Amino acid sequence: MFRILVSDSMSEEGLAPLRKSEQIEIVQKKVTEVEHRLHEFDALLVRSATKVTEELLEKMPNLKIVGRAGVGVDNIDVDAATRHGVVVINAPNGNTISTAEHTFAMMAALVRRIPQAHISVKSREWNRNAFVGNELYGKHLGIIGFGRIGSEVAKRARAFGMKVHVYDPFLTKERAEKLGVTVCTLDEVLALSDIITVHTPLTKETKGLLGEKNLAKTKKGVYLLNCARGGIIDEKALLQFLENGHVAGAALDVFEKEPLGDHPLLSFDNVIVTPHLGASTVEAQLNVAAQVAEEVLQFLEGKPVTSSINLPTLSKEVYAKIQSFYTLAKKMGILASQFMNIPVQEITVTYAGTVADLETTYITRSLLAGFLQPRVASTVNEVNAAMIAKERGITFGEKFSDDTYGYANCISLTVYGENKVFTMKGTHIPTYGDRIVQFDGFSIDFAPEGHLLYIQHHDKPGMIGKVGNVLGAHDVNIATMQVGRQKAGGKAIMMLSLDKPLDEDMLQTFINIGDIETAKKLEV
Ligand SMILES: NC(=O)C1=CN([C@@H]2O[C@H](COP(=O)(O)OP(=O)(O)OC[C@H]3O[C@@H](n4cnc5c(N)ncnc54)[C@H](O)[C@@H]3O)[C@@H](O)[C@H]2O)C=CC1
Numbered sequence: 218m219f220r221i222l223v224s225d226s227m228s229e230e231g232l233a234p235l236r237k238s239e240q241i242e243i244v245q246k247k248v249t250e251v252e253h254r255l256h257e258f259d260a261l262l263v264r265s266a267t268k269v270t271e272e273l274l275e276k277m278p279n280l281k282i283v284g285r286a287g288v289g290v291d292n293i294d295v296d297a298a299t300r301h302g303v304v305v306i307n308a309p310n311g312n313t314i315s316t317a318e319h320t321f322a323m324m325a326a327l328v329r330r331i332p333q334a335h336i337s338v339k340s341r342e343w344n345r346n347a348f349v350g351n352e353l354y355g356k357h358l359g360i361i362g363f364g365r366i367g368s369e370v371a372k373r374a375r376a377f378g379m380k381v382h383v384y385d386p387f388l389t390k391e392r393a394e395k396l397g398v399t400v401c402t403l404d405e406v407l408a409l410s411d412i413i414t415v416h417t418p419l420t421k422e423t424k425g426l427l428g429e430k431n432l433a434k435t436k437k438g439v440y441l442l443n444c445a446r447g448g449i450i451d452e453k454a455l456l457q458f459l460e461n462g463h464v465a466g467a468a469l470d471v472f473e474k475e476p477l478g479d480h481p482l483l484s485f486d487n488v489i490v491t492p493h494l495g496a497s498t499v500e501a502q503l504n505v506a507a508q509v510a511e512e513v514l515q516f517l518e519g520k521p522v523t524s525s526i527n528l529p530t531l532s533k534e535v536y537a538k539i540q541s542f543y544t545l546a547k548k549m550g551i552l553a554s555q556f557m558n559i560p561v562q563e564i565t566v567t568y569a570g571t572v573a574d575l576e577t578t579y580i581t582r583s584l585l586a587g588f589l590q591p592r593v594a595s596t597v598n599e600v601n602a603a604m605i606a607k608e609r610g611i612t613f614g615e616k617f618s619d620d621t622y623g624y625a626n627c628i629s630l631t632v633y634g635e636n637k638v639f640t641m642k643g644t645h646i647p648t649y650g651d652r653i654v655q656f657d658g659f660s661i662d663f664a665p666e667g668h669l670l671y672i673q674h675h676d677k678p679g680m681i682g683k684v685g686n687v688l689g690a691h692d693v694n695i696a697t698m699q700v701g702r703q704k705a706g707g708k709a710i711m712m713l714s715l716d717k718p719l720d721e722d723m724l725q726t727f728i729n730i731g732d733i734e735t736a737k738k739l740e741v
């Protein structure tokens with residue numbers, strides 16, 4: 218049974234596919250209401266209200282995935298989730314249109330003073346002179362952050378006859394030209410705009426972006442909007458610029474602290490507010506809930522998710538192509554880690570042949586996870602493998618080569634330890650499966666599976682029989698056996714696959730035979 222905690226309100230229709238699965242139990246409760254059973258949940262679905270902190274993650278040791286039914290993940294400690302091996306996904310475009318429309322509704326309401334007029338009429342007044350507004354037509358609109366929502370706001374602004382200036386350090390000229398907007402520096406946007414709207418995420422760079430210094434660069438009488446994240450416009454600075462009359466009005470959907478409670482901004486007649494409603498439409502909520510539901514189902518089936526925050530993104534098609542290499546790489550990592558059971562400093566993975574054209578980042582992470590798992594007490598997976606490697610001082614890198622070692626595809630692994638460098642090559646043959654075709658410098662051909670016994674010995678007659686006798690005497694059946702040697706009479710290896718695991722104590726018995734240098738038990 219896969220248990221999902223849905224801790225913020227979410228569209229029932231969007232969650233329906235999850236409800237249909239007999240393997241899934243959904244609990245719709247706030248985190249505080251299920252404190253005693255947090256350890257049971259495999260997945261957590263949230264919007265912006267639930268704070269997914271390190272402390273919460275520690276109380277949820279079974280958690281595998283956090284789904285954010287929306288865009289912003291600033292309520293989720295993504296680094297902590299990564300450390301815990303928890304995948305974080307979001308629904309990046311399901312609420313774009315709703316938020317762009319909300320921004321536009323706020324913009325119109327702000328310059329025409331609709332909320333204030335509405336309150337006045339509801340108070341049985343009829344004061345037409347008090348609510349003279351401004352047109353949007355012909356005005357200069359500054360958009361800071363030109364991603365999904367920013368660009369939808371721009372399209373609507375152009376339809377209203379506004380001149381649009383955008384600032385986004387990651388925006389290409391081509392994309393801006395396509396949408397008929399002018400690319401500016403931040404200072405130009407500040408100086409040119411009659412109305413400024415922010416649509417960036419909240420980051421170290423954007424926190425307080427519209428603070429005292431930058432607000433001083435805006436036109437007197439500027440209107441400001443924030444339907445992105447509280448804190449991008451510094452609330453203290455905004456108060457100051459409202460008090461001195463520099464800012465003509467502000468429309469805010471988001472706040473530094475939510476819920477807002479009693480805040481000095483509320484005493485300004487020219488500040489209009491909504492309680493974080495950008496994504497609150499039936500359509501957006503259906504979109505985002507359906508998007509995370511679909512992703513969680515994918516995840517449950519062991520398929521990669523497509524909108525992960527802390528994993529490389531993979532489409533279903535790409536995943537289908539990399540799946541077998543992903544498994545092969547994990548097995549290679551597990552084998553290498555056991556074989557090189559000493560501290561290692563560096564791991565290099567080289568891809569050749571058909572695999573080299575695929576999304577290798579994922580394959581490398583899988584290999585790393587396999588390598589690190591036997592060395593780490595906590596779960597290691599593709600999500601946290603890179604971070605754990607870094608913590609343990611293991612650097613890793615990818616290379617590409619034309620040398621396929623005679624196979625259609627070849628993954629070569631080199632592990633650098635203190636006094637030893639270990640190499641291994643693996644290939645995946647569609648009708649045959651995963652094969653290790655080179656191991657510690659020896660050409661060989663074995664399946665990296667089950668209970669393996671590795672023996673390095675001198676190449677001389679009778680060795681196979683002697684090893685077989687020891688195993689037979691201990692009632693261990695040999696399933697398959699492969700041998701490899703560097704040259705006749707030189708160093709040679711055997712890789713045996715056994716029907717049951719070996720006792721660690723038995724390894725010395727092989728050494729006692731003589732002419733055997735190493736005997737290692739490997740489990741995949
Ligand atoms: N009020 C609400 O209910 C909702 C709010 N949001 C928020 O709206 C914001 C925008 O969302 P999307 O457009 O979907 O995100 P997006 O990721 O598509 O766009 C963000 C843009 O900001 C730009 N950016 C990043 N750092 C910047 C900087 N220092 N200066 C200028 N631009 C910068 C990025 O290059 C990107 O183009 C996010 O903060 C999101 O959380 C999203 C949905 C609903």
Ligand SMILES: O=C(O)C(=O)COP(=O)(O)O
Nearest residue numbers: 264265266287288289496
């Ligand atoms: O998607 C976002 O970033 C939002 O801010 C929407 O938040 P919500 O899901 O309405 O709590």
